[in-house]
Amino acid sequence: MTLALTELPEAVQEAVARTRERVAALHAELPRNGLVVWTAGNVSERVPRPSADASPASTPSADPAETPELFVIKPSGVSYDDLSPENMVVCTLDGEKIADGTHEALSPSSDTAAHAYVYRHMDHVGGVVHTHSTYATAWAARGEEIPCVLTMMADEFGGPIPVGPLAVIGDDSIGRGIVETLRGSRSRAVLMRNHGPFTIGRDARDAVKAAVMCEEVARTVHVSRQLGQELEIPENLVDSLFERYQNVYGQGDDPRA
Numbered sequence: 001m002t003l004a005l006t007e008l009p010e011a012v013q014e015a016v017a018r019t020r021e022r023v024a025a026l027h028a029e030l031p032r033n034g035l036v037v038w039t040a041g042n043v044s045e046r047v048p049r050p051s052a053d054a055s056p057a058s059t060p061s062a063d064p065a066e067t068p069e070l071f072v073i074k075p076s077g078v079s080y081d082d083l084s085p086e087n088m089v090v091c092t093l094d095g096e097k098i099a100d101g102t103h104e105a106l107s108p109s110s111d112t113a114a115h116a117y118v119y120r121h122m123d124h125v126g127g128v129v130h131t132h133s134t135y136a137t138a139w140a141a142r143g144e145e146i147p148c149v150l151t152m153m154a155d156e157f158g159g160p161i162p163v164g165p166l167a168v169i170g171d172d173s174i175g176r177g178i179v180e181t182l183r184g185s186r187s188r189a190v191l192m193r194n195h196g197p198f199t200i201g202r203d204a205r206d207a208v209k210a211a212v213m214c215e216e217v218a219r220t221v222h223v224s225r226q227l228g229q230e231l232e233i234p235e236n237l238v239d240s241l242f243e244r245y246q247n248v249y250g251q252g253d254d255p256r257a
């Protein structure tokens with residue numbers, strides 16, 4: 001029987017509502033940053049588990065901690081102008097849409113299986129993004145990784161942006177390719193061969209940032225290569241740049257900043 005959102009603990013329903021708002025808003029960043037055309041691309045986010053001390057549900061259901069894990073993803077083929085929290089689709093980590101209040105005919109993204117596979121096999125991942133951004137997709141068309149020749153790449157990706165296998169849509173192939181490629185890498189971006197970039201993050205905003213930065217460095221390294229041979233960065237410097245940027249850069253978590 002299909003899981004019904006309205007039958008879940010209130011704390012879970014509230015977490016789903018907040019996730020829908022974030023995922024709907026973040027989709028606007030893809031066209032705004034020139035990463036997609038028409039309806040290409042998609043963003044998803046794992047629904048955060050309510051804290052263990054969440055108030056007991058008023059609706060009949062199990063403890064929030066016992067609710068199946070869920071994620072939110074865009075509906076397939078819907079214009080970016082028409083995306084809203086109300087039409088964000090809620091799925092289980094098997095990629096199955098639940099009775100989430102949207103029309104039963106509204107299908108989740110055609111990449112739902114890939115996003116679901118990543119969430120099932122990478123517990124630290126809270127957000128997944130897929131685009132066909134021009135320069136990153138051009139590197140994917142050649143099946144060539146983007147070498148780590150910019151300090152921005154060391155900061156953001158901790159090394160080269162790797163290439164994943166040619167994989168067809170519709171089953172676990174793409175998701176398996178993403179996980180098998182990124183599991184051994186510090187990169188939050190992977191160039192799926194002949195297809196385009198997929199990125200991961202601690203949440204959807206982090207994954208969107210990785211998609212923006214992936215396209216930026218793909219373009220810069222492409223331009224550099226037109227002008228000559230780019231220069232590698234020594235491994236030890238890549239490590240120190242990555243550690244600094246990931247742990248020191250910016251305002252940290254200090255709420256006063």
Ligand SMILES: O=C(CO)[C@@H](O)[C@@H](O)COP(=O)(O)O
Nearest residue numbers: 040041042076077109110169
């Ligand atoms: O690349 C693909 C599928 O892998 C595109 O169809 C995708 O970017 C957009 O599909 P959806 O609108 O999310 O179903």
